[in-house]
Amino acid sequence: MEELLFLVQNNDDIVLLITVVVFSAAITYVASKARRRLDIGEGEAAAGGGGNIPGRLGIPIIGETFSFLSATNSTNGCYDFVRLRRLWYGSCFKTRIFGKIHVFVPSPEGAKQILTNDFVDFNKGYVKSMADAVGEKSLLCVPHDSHKRIRRLLSDPFSMPSLSKFVQNFDQKLTQKLKKLEESGERFSALQFSMKMILDAMCNMLMSITEDSLLQVIERDCTAVSDAMLSFPLMIPGTRYYKGIKARQRLMETFRGMIGDRRGGKETHNDFLQSMLQRDSYPSSEKLDDTDIMDNLLTLIIAAQTTTAAAMMWSVKFLDENRDAQDRLREEQLSIAKNKLDGASLTIEDLNKMFYGLKVVKETLRMSNVLLWFPRVALNDCIIDGFEIKKGWHVNVDATCIHYDPELYKDPMQFNPSRFDEMQKPYSFIPFGSGPRTCLGMNMARVIMLVFLHRLTRGYKWTIHDHDPSLEKKTHVPRLRSGCPITLKALDDGK
Numbered sequence: 001m002e003e004l005l006f007l008v009q010n011n012d013d014i015v016l017l018i019t020v021v022v023f024s025a026a027i028t029y030v031a032s033k034a035r036r037r038l039d040i041g042e043g044e045a046a047a048g049g050g051g052n053i054p055g056r057l058g059i060p061i062i063g064e065t066f067s068f069l070s071a072t073n074s075t076n077g078c079y080d081f082v083r084l085r086r087l088w089y090g091s092c093f094k095t096r097i098f099g100k101i102h103v104f105v106p107s108p109e110g111a112k113q114i115l116t117n118d119f120v121d122f123n124k125g126y127v128k129s130m131a132d133a134v135g136e137k138s139l140l141c142v143p144h145d146s147h148k149r150i151r152r153l154l155s156d157p158f159s160m161p162s163l164s165k166f167v168q169n170f171d172q173k174l175t176q177k178l179k180k181l182e183e184s185g186e187r188f189s190a191l192q193f194s195m196k197m198i199l200d201a202m203c204n205m206l207m208s209i210t211e212d213s214l215l216q217v218i219e220r221d222c223t224a225v226s227d228a229m230l231s232f233p234l235m236i237p238g239t240r241y242y243k244g245i246k247a248r249q250r251l252m253e254t255f256r257g258m259i260g261d262r263r264g265g266k267e268t269h270n271d272f273l274q275s276m277l278q279r280d281s282y283p284s285s286e287k288l289d290d291t292d293i294m295d296n297l298l299t300l301i302i303a304a305q306t307t308t309a310a311a312m313m314w315s316v317k318f319l320d321e322n323r324d325a326q327d328r329l330r331e332e333q334l335s336i337a338k339n340k341l342d343g344a345s346l347t348i349e350d351l352n353k354m355f356y357g358l359k360v361v362k363e364t365l366r367m368s369n370v371l372l373w374f375p376r377v378a379l380n381d382c383i384i385d386g387f388e389i390k391k392g393w394h395v396n397v398d399a400t401c402i403h404y405d406p407e408l409y410k411d412p413m414q415f416n417p418s419r420f421d422e423m424q425k426p427y428s429f430i431p432f433g434s435g436p437r438t439c440l441g442m443n444m445a446r447v448i449m450l451v452f453l454h455r456l457t458r459g460y461k462w463t464i465h466d467h468d469p470s471l472e473k474k475t476h477v478p479r480l481r482s483g484c485p486i487t488l489k490a491l492d493d494g495k
């Protein structure tokens with residue numbers, strides 16, 4: 001997906017892209033006049049360009065790029081491109097975007113085949129802008145061997161037992177912030193609020209940063225890096241890429257300074273960074289060097305923030321539209337609160353009692369599809385769902401299609417947390433992916449959402465002030481354009 005999206009981040013990138021694409025297309029067209037077959041959709045099987053997969057490849061290089069760009073630039077969101085083709089061709093279809101053939105894989109069986117064979121038969125496409133922005137040593141970019149080592153060394157703080165301190169801190173901060181917002185009667189964007197909460201919580205957990213002015217700078221710079229991840233990789237002042245790379249340099253300076261202070265004994269903390277530095281004397285297979293640490297600090301902040309904040313925003317909307325679910329959730333949360341002392345923070349044990357809460361989290365993730373599909377490149381020829389896939393083709397695990405499949409989920413467009421009373425078929429619920437690249441932060445995302453749902457429903461009712469369903473343009477994470485503006489009203493019986 002990155003290759004598709006890095007070109008649609010802003011207008012100047014689009015103009016540049018279109019010029020490049022049109023120019024290359026013209027050259028290719030002239031050079032390949034002999035083929036004389038501009039629309040090679042179904043007929044491309046013989047040329048190895050689409051096999052028996054339904055769909056339309058269009059003219060060389062350009063293919064359906066403009067339709068994709070147009071969907072990405074619309075308030076229906078970029079998944080509209082996929083939805084329409086599913087209607088026209090069926091769930092598994094092929095297309096060509098920016099010169100690459102893409103196949104959308106819509107089944108749990110296909111998802112299993114791709115995700116369990118990650119790094120062996122499939123890999124993530126390498127994207128220059130992404131590696132430049134988050135760093136070559138980021139978990140998102142490193143090759144197989146380093147991935148295994150870095151992932152193992154990063155994992156421990158994200159395991160459920162290690163998250164108890166995080167839960168306490170997050171809960172305290174959230175409780176204070178919500179109370180303040182309710183008392184002020186202020187209208188606020190659920191999305192922006194969640195983005196700020198997650199960034200602050202991640203910086204505190206990873207590096208014990210709590211100073212407001214520094215958090216603001218980090219937030220601004222992380223947003224610039226995040227925007228640059230999928231931008232056109234040319235260092236031209238004013239572009240997203242340029243701003244992102246400059247922001248990255250500033251962030252690396254900050255992280256380097258912190259590492260230096262800790263090594264020099266000026267500061268010690270009980271946090272993620274300290275736990276990494278304590279491994280300094282370990283053999284190289286058991287520790288991360290400074291570049292590994294710095295690139296992955298940045299990766300973790302960015303990977304956590306946009307995804308989890310979007311999911312929190314969607315939970316506010318879904319619960320507002322489904323009052324029965326909201327009431328039932330509130331009932332469960334009030335009964336958990338009843339057994340706690342006034343002012344006591346939530347613990348992992350409390351979260352483990354949120355049976356209905358967890359179903360609300362799952363249903364929110366199923367319906368919101370924060371990551372719409374998971375992009376891979378086939379490393380060998382193979383057959384998926386009975387279709388021939390050629391080496392080098394992009395295969396996208398269409399998580400959204402799986403999550404909306406009426407064969408797997410009855411009334412899939414209905415928000416119904418109780419559907420998770422039943423066990424799911426393998427690979428039919430994959431909001432966090434699966435296999436060696438399963439989301440590293442999935443436990444953290446779950447606890448963040450549970451704490452948020454607890455504090456929101458046990459303490460407040462809320463009113464949404466803009467019901468426009470339009471989505472933000474030019475983003476690959478579906479988010480409401482309005483950000484879901486709300487005001488809070490304290491519950492009389494909230495503790």
Ligand code: HEM
Nearest residue numbers: 303304307308311370371374431432433437439440441445
């Ligand atoms: C609701 C919130 C979240 C969702 C829906 C989500 C979803 C995902 C998915 C689907 C993947 C795999 C993508 C693929 O296979 O191509 C992934 C990877 C990843 N996520 Fe999350 N994520 C969330 C929150 C977080 C949080 C809180 C963190 C950080 C602590 C995080 C860190 C990561 C990292 C580092 C990876 C890359 C893992 C690897 O390549 O080994 N995510 N996430």
